[in-house]
Amino acid sequence: MDHGPVIAQIEEEIKSSDTAKTLYERLFMIGTDLLMKVLNKYENSKVLFIPQNHEHASFTKPLTRDDGYYDLQSIFSGRDFFERMVRAYYPWPGVWSKQLSMKKTNKK
Numbered sequence: 001m002d003h004g005p006v007i008a009q010i011e012e013e014i015k016s017s018d019t020a021k022t023l024y025e026r027l028f029m030i031g032t033d034l035l036m037k038v039l040n041k042y043e044n045s046k047v048l049f050i051p052q053n054h055e056h057a058s059f060t061k062p063l064t065r066d067d068g069y070y071d072l073q074s075i076f077s078g079r080d081f082f083e084r085m086v087r088a089y090y091p092w093p094g095v096w097s098k099q100l101s102m103k104k105t106n107k108k
Contacts, residue, residue, distance in 0.1 A: 005050055
């Protein structure tokens with residue numbers, strides 16, 4: 001997703017109430033402030049270009065609608081996983097599942 005040198009960096013806590021949308025909006029505001037500071041330094045040739053440590057890089061792929069699928073029968077994911085998934089995938093791709101089929105029983 002990203003490569004090249006680092007010219008500015010700020011750490012921001014992800015709150016337990018954050019969704020992808022609220023985090024994006026907060027980071028956007030922080031990023032615009034940081035960009036203005038960096039541009040000022042860049043104009044004055046005072047920007048330091050720090051190489052990234054590629055050993056700590058993580059890789060991802062673009063999200064698709066299928067990434068929001070949640071298997072209701074999964075025994076490996078509990079409430080915490082589901083809550084994080086809903087927050088991470090809001091508003092897009094959203095979390096969705098398929099209806100569980102109910103076995104019909106013939107009672108006499």
